[in-house]
Amino acid sequence: MSNEENRFSARAARYARVGSNVGSVAARFAGQRFLGLEFDRSKAAQDLAAALGGLKGPIMKVAQLLSTIPEALPKEYARELAQLQSQAPPMGPGFVRRRMVAELGPEWRDRFKDFSTEAAASASLGQVHRAVAADGRDLAVKLQYPDMQSAVEADLNQLWVIFQLHARMDPGIDTKEIYQEISLRLREELDYELEACHIALYDLIFRDDAAIRVPEVVPELSTKRLLSMTWLEGRPLLEFKEHALEDRNTIARAMFRAWWYPFSHFGAIHGDPHLGNYTIFPSSEADAKPGGVNLLDYGCIRTFPISFISGVIDLYTGLQRNDRDLIVHAYERWGFRGLNDELIEALTIWARFIYGPLLDDRERTIAEDTAPGEYGRKEAFTVSKMLKEKGPVTVPREFVFMDRAAIGLGGVFLHLGAKLNWYELFNETIQDFDPAVVEARQAEAFKTAGVPLPAKTRVQNESTPVPK
Numbered sequence: 301m302s303n304e305e306n307r308f309s310a311r312a313a314r315y316a317r318v319g320s321n322v323g324s325v326a327a328r329f330a331g332q333r334f335l336g337l338e339f340d341r342s343k344a345a346q347d348l349a350a351a352l353g354g355l356k357g358p359i360m361k362v363a364q365l366l367s368t369i370p371e372a373l374p375k376e377y378a379r380e381l382a383q384l385q386s387q388a389p390p391m392g393p394g395f396v397r398r399r400m401v402a403e404l405g406p407e408w409r410d411r412f413k414d415f416s417t418e419a420a421a422s423a424s425l426g427q428v429h430r431a432v433a434a435d436g437r438d439l440a441v442k443l444q445y446p447d448m449q450s451a452v453e454a455d456l457n458q459l460w461v462i463f464q465l466h467a468r469m470d471p472g473i474d475t476k477e478i479y480q481e482i483s484l485r486l487r488e489e490l491d492y493e494l495e496a497c498h499i500a501l502y503d504l505i506f507r508d509d510a511a512i513r514v515p516e517v518v519p520e521l522s523t524k525r526l527l528s529m530t531w532l533e534g535r536p537l538l539e540f541k542e543h544a545l546e547d548r549n550t551i552a553r554a555m556f557r558a559w560w561y562p563f564s565h566f567g568a569i570h571g572d573p574h575l576g577n578y579t580i581f582p583s584s585e586a587d588a589k590p591g592g593v594n595l596l597d598y599g600c601i602r603t604f605p606i607s608f609i610s611g612v613i614d615l616y617t618g619l620q621r622n623d624r625d626l627i628v629h630a631y632e633r634w635g636f637r638g639l640n641d642e643l644i645e646a647l648t649i650w651a652r653f654i655y656g657p658l659l660d661d662r663e664r665t666i667a668e669d670t671a672p673g674e675y676g677r678k679e680a681f682t683v684s685k686m687l688k689e690k691g692p693v694t695v696p697r698e699f700v701f702m703d704r705a706a707i708g709l710g711g712v713f714l715h716l717g718a719k720l721n722w723y724e725l726f727n728e729t730i731q732d733f734d735p736a737v738v739e740a741r742q743a744e745a746f747k748t749a750g751v752p753l754p755a756k757t758r759v760q761n762e763s764t765p766v767p768k
Contacts, residue, residue: 441528500751553725615634635698
């Protein structure tokens with residue numbers, strides 16, 4: 301048996317161990333509570349993180365996602381899990397060759413002019429290889445690890461136990477919808493045919509935009525678990541941290557448009573603005589100045605019904621006008637349930653933090669006097685305290701990746717030290733927003749790209765008029 305086979309067999313054994321460890325944490329909590337003893341959350345969180353850290357699988361991506369939502373996890377758990385790394389050890393050449401045979405057949409090498417069996421990058425669900433197509437195009441070939449469906453289901457089982465444990469700790473939010481959202485999105489990430497459709501959608505959106513580049517899928521070299529696309533040359537964003545402010549602003553402006561234009565015009569957003577999911581291309585071969593952003597990964601695209609987009613704009617407008625009725629209407633339109641005056645106040649503290657730079661009509665950094673690692677921490681602490689005292693509130697599933705995108709992008713802009721008029725950028729993006737026009741545009745674009753239309757938002761006041 302090869303080293304890779306040993307490693308993947310060992311991973312299955314580790315999943316069994318983790319299930320036992322997570323279950324023992326829950327059992328220990330139940331027993332101590334029954335006996336009236338104090339439950340040591342910090343120790344339990346460390347034990348859990350130690351067990352999960354050995355997996356380096358999809359649960360790491362989930363943990364980092366949940367760390368941005370106040371009260372989604374006990375603070376001790378969020379702190380420990382956020383430190384874990386999502387990078388997985390790459391498959392070796394022999395294992396890669398067997399995986400390629402499984403996806404493209406025994407003569408797979410004849411379909412490439414060149415193929416490197418050494419991984420160029422690896423992540424939680426798969427790894428990327430450099431290759432050259434028969435027609436000479438440079439390719440990025442994304443190959444999924446074997447049996448990742450079982451790994452994802454095992455991780456979701458552990459997440460469910462963690463959420464059940466959290467539910468016994470007097471939480472500030474009800475996580476049922478969050479669990480459903482994460483489950484659906486993780487399962488979608490395993491479907492590379494869907495990811496190819498998302499790439500086609502973003503190519504359609506940004507085809508004429510000089511500052512945003514999207515790869516081209518090679519269908520004949522792609523399957524449900526193998527995705528071949530053109531290689532986009534670029535440099536990591538952090539290499540530009542010491543560049544002139546003009547250069548850093550160029551990158552930030554392109555990043556802002558890459559995330560918020562598809563949302564406001566097509567109802568799609570990239571749910572994971574992780575530093576590894578894009579690179580920066582130069583303005584020309586002879587110039588090191590940044591020209592724009594390469595969008596590399598499309599496994600976590602979240603699509604929304606038009607009513608949800610309207611709710612996002614309603615909330616922005618309500619905050620601008622300090623119109624409480626419109627703010628509450630927006631929360632309800634998003635799908636928040638179990639609201640009372642105190643919970644509305646807590647949500648609005650978070651909303652004003654997220655929307656704050658977009659409401660301030662002047663040039664500024666995204667969060668003044670805040671370090672990248674501290675972004676949102678003070679506000680999250682305040683909101684968590686209020687939710688714990690007055691909750692729980694049911695968080696709608698659509699909120700999860702909107703929150704992740706906003707916090708993730710904010711962190712990127714802080715890393716860059718960009719200084720822009722975010723108010724102008726956002727208002728240019730939502731200018732002349734018309735739900736009927738966006739709905740028609742979405743339907744046409746999604747049909748062309750092969751992306752399924754999103755289900756209608758599940759809210760009780762879908763047809764109620766917007767408060768004036």
